[in-house]
Amino acid sequence: MPSRLTGDWQPLPLSNAHAYVAFRRSRHMTCQTSSTVFLSRLILALALCCGNVTVGQGIGELFEPVDDLWLSPQDRGESERDNEELETDRDSFTPATSTVGTGRFLFESSYSFIDNRSMDDTHSFPEILTRAGLTEHIELRFGWNYEIGGGGTVSGGDSGGLLEELDSSEESRLLYGIKVAMTEQDTWIPKSACILQGTTPTSGPETATDFQLGYVFGWEIFEDWQLDSSLRYVATKEEGDHFNDWAPSVVLKVPVAERWNVHAEYFGLFTDGRAENRAPQYFSPGIHYLISPDFEVGVRVGWGLNDDASNSFTNVGFGWRI
Numbered sequence: 001m002p003s004r005l006t007g008d009w010q011p012l013p014l015s016n017a018h019a020y021v022a023f024r025r026s027r028h029m030t031c032q033t034s035s036t037v038f039l040s041r042l043i044l045a046l047a048l049c050c051g052n053v054t055v056g057q058g059i060g061e062l063f064e065p066v067d068d069l070w071l072s073p074q075d076r077g078e079s080e081r082d083n084e085e086l087e088t089d090r091d092s093f094t095p096a097t098s099t100v101g102t103g104r105f106l107f108e109s110s111y112s113f114i115d116n117r118s119m120d121d122t123h124s125f126p127e128i129l130t131r132a133g134l135t136e137h138i139e140l141r142f143g144w145n146y147e148i149g150g151g152g153t154v155s156g157g158d159s160g161g162l163l164e165e166l167d168s169s170e171e172s173r174l175l176y177g178i179k180v181a182m183t184e185q186d187t188w189i190p191k192s193a194c195i196l197q198g199t200t201p202t203s204g205p206e207t208a209t210d211f212q213l214g215y216v217f218g219w220e221i222f223e224d225w226q227l228d229s230s231l232r233y234v235a236t237k238e239e240g241d242h243f244n245d246w247a248p249s250v251v252l253k254v255p256v257a258e259r260w261n262v263h264a265e266y267f268g269l270f271t272d273g274r275a276e277n278r279a280p281q282y283f284s285p286g287i288h289y290l291i292s293p294d295f296e297v298g299v300r301v302g303w304g305l306n307d308d309a310s311n312s313f314t315n316v317g318f319g320w321r322i
Contacts, residue, residue, distance in 0.1 A: 110317025119150030171204025
């Protein structure tokens with residue numbers, strides 16, 4: 001066979017050369033046409049996937065807009081957080097296991113009336129607690145409250161004690177602290193959070209600042225029931241007597257309708273190192289109503305279970321998330 005490399009190659013006849021050129025042109029046009037068809041089909045497919053182009057009614061229904069796919073993980077987290085149920089710290093003595101979320105604020109306020117056994121009744125208001133979300137897992141807490149009467153508090157957001165004081169007095173306190181989400185529920189591992197906060201008197205006979213360390217944990221059971229428990233520790237003093245307060249609590253929260261929730265709770269306070277140790281304990285049911293996804297009102301009542309506790313208490317308040 002003739003070889004071009006050996007110099008035996010001969011040019012094609014003119015007719016064959018024309019045929020060869022025609023073949024190459026045809027092939028080139030075919031490649032261009034195939035490339036054009038491929039690109040056209042690719043562009044159409046991309047447009048359909050984005051939901052911006054529809055071809056016929058059936059295809060238009062299949063390819064709905066998928067804007068959520070373009071959300072960043074943080075945006076998707078905030079979108080899901082917006083749909084979460086409002087959970088305040090004031091609607092029970094046991095704080096919530098959740099934090100408020102990045103860039104969000106939760107304003108809580110309430111009024112408590114405590115029917116003391118041996119001292120003047122206590123009036124406590126406005127029990128303000130403002131929770132500001134730094135991240136999804138960290139929130140800052142600021143508050144203020146005024147009390148008059150025999151002392152003691154039943155507010156979930158406060159760090160004061162449950163003990164009746166020897167004398168009636170007027171006092172106000174500034175609250176500040178931080179709450180950190182620790183774990184999410186995973187089978188038997190509970191959802192949990194840690195709270196570190198302090199209270200400084202702004203008026204009244206006491207001048208010392210108290211610090212509280214609290215841990216709250218709980219599980220969602222039966223799909224929408226919530227079982228939470230907490231333990232608080234406060235190092236405090238009374239008339240120069242330094243001692244420790246331990247405040248355990250457990251609450252079961254149950255939804256009864258789309259906007260209504262009820263709960264039943266036990267909580268108490270056990271002193272350690274006090275000249276005369278005391279252990280007031282309470283049983284407290286409550287009911288709460290969501291006026292909107294971001295606004296809740298609620299009522300709690302409670303009765304003392306022993307002689308160290310007050311006779312009863314009533315607490316009404318609200319929570320507003322922005």
